[in-house]
């Protein structure tokens with residue numbers, strides 16, 4: 001079925017690092033308003049905002065203290081309404097990040113909850129007494145915080161509360177109907193304001209396993225020295241989650257013309273279909289972690305295998321997402337491409353590949369100018385919880401600090417959180433003050449202004465791709481069939497829709513390839529012509545250059 005959100009190209013904005021208008025070093029909503037024309041010119045049709053609610057900011061806003069107010073560092077509710085109106089004026093929709101798994105410990109609900117066992121908000125969270133004088137189970141928190149347990153003892157009532165993430169982010173209890181009702185009301189409030197949907201944080205973890213059993217797995221190093229198990233499967237896809245999402249759909253999502261995308265770690269295509277199959281009325285699509293945010297770099301062969309499996313979700317009347325990076329991953333050109341010799345070629349190849357696969361496309365801010373990973377000299381420059389927490393646990397358990405830092409650099413989430421590089425002025429023109437996190441020192445070479453001026457630029461290539469999506473429904477609704485599934489370096493596939501047929505060829509590596517005869521055969525069938533390529537001329541049907549990517553129209 002045709003839907004606006006299938007056709008969308010979403011631009012993800014991490015407000016804190018986007019653009020600062022008042023010199024406090026923190027990006028803000030007015031900064032987004034100022035850059036709306038840029039976003040529109042990029043051809044993106046939806047903005048996804050990372051959390052901008054009031055928050056003590058221990059996890060960059062994912063620790064929400066008040067769901068219905070804007071954090072003052074980002075602006076006011078008036079600014080937000082203006083942003084929404086200005087975006088809508090330009091034909092751009094806006095979705096909010098919705099964090100329902102936990103709140104900040106500074107949320108009023110938790111403040112009440114911890115007061116006494118009979119407080120009306122007690123059951124908004126998950127409290128348990130000690131077991132044999134210890135934590136209620138062996139779960140470790142995902143942030144490797146403190147001694148590693150996912151339970152924090154609270155003196156006021158002598159019980160532990162569950163926090164899968166930071167101890168300042170207590171997990172909510174979705175078995176409680178009052179919590180559910182409060183959340184539904186809150187979400188309807190945003191939708192009534194005019195927002196166009198949600199990106200649902202950790203949404204497959206809302207329901208916990210019955211009885212909160214121990215993880216059967218061995219303790220996780222380096223936290224293992226304390227004996228806790230960081231096991232993200234424990235709370236993923238537990239019985240009851242589908243019923244809950246269906247209820248949220250009936251109570252909220254299904255009543256509006258919106259899009260809902262769930263962030264779902266520990267989900268493969270076979271599991272995903274139950275979340276996104278149209279007739280089930282849960283959510284519209286999910287972000288899986290099989291390609292991006294996987295600590296192991298995927299090969300071309302693996303990516304093809306993953307894409308084939310996920311395409312079955314589309315065939316079974318579900319929908320999928322295409323993205324290679326977000327605020328939780330390294331920069332895609334550094335991770336999958338070559339950010340030195342072939343920065344332009346690999347950044348554009350990755351873009352072409354993402355935009356020509358079936359699914360809604362997501363661009364993470366800065367990706368469109370080929371921003372790269374950062375190489376900070378010491379841990380003091382890093383900010384995000386996984387990196388800092390893991391670093392300290394490693395050093396404490398005897399790992400040499402330099403080794404610890406080097407092992408974390410490549411995958412740190414801060415790679416994606418450095419400020420957007422607008423021009424070659426100080427801090428990349430992000431702020432006139434001191435940025436909350438240092439800019440990548442390469443801002444003089446890589447920035448929006450330069451990309452605008454250059455004839456051959458990553459930014460221009462992105463604009464071409466988004467424009468093509470508006471003209472060629474085959475990019476959205478076309479069938480998808482790989483050829484040469486086993487080719488270890490090339491990713492080649494056909495897309496077909498209503499008489500239009502494409503052949504897409506991506507060289508996933510920095511080595512030149514021979515054009516396979518199977519691809520040639522496809523090209524010879526019709527009168528194939530090149531629609532788009534990331535080299536300027538010199539295409540031959542004999543060879544494919546490093547990171548070269550081409551779209552041929554065969555019919």
Ligand code: GLC
Pocket residue numbers: 059062063099165201202263327328
């Ligand atoms: C999601 C967010 C991540 C955050 C975590 C806890 O994974 O993307 O940034 O740290 O949830 O809310």
Ligand code: CA
Pocket residue numbers: 020021022023024025026027028073
């Ligand atoms: Ca600011």
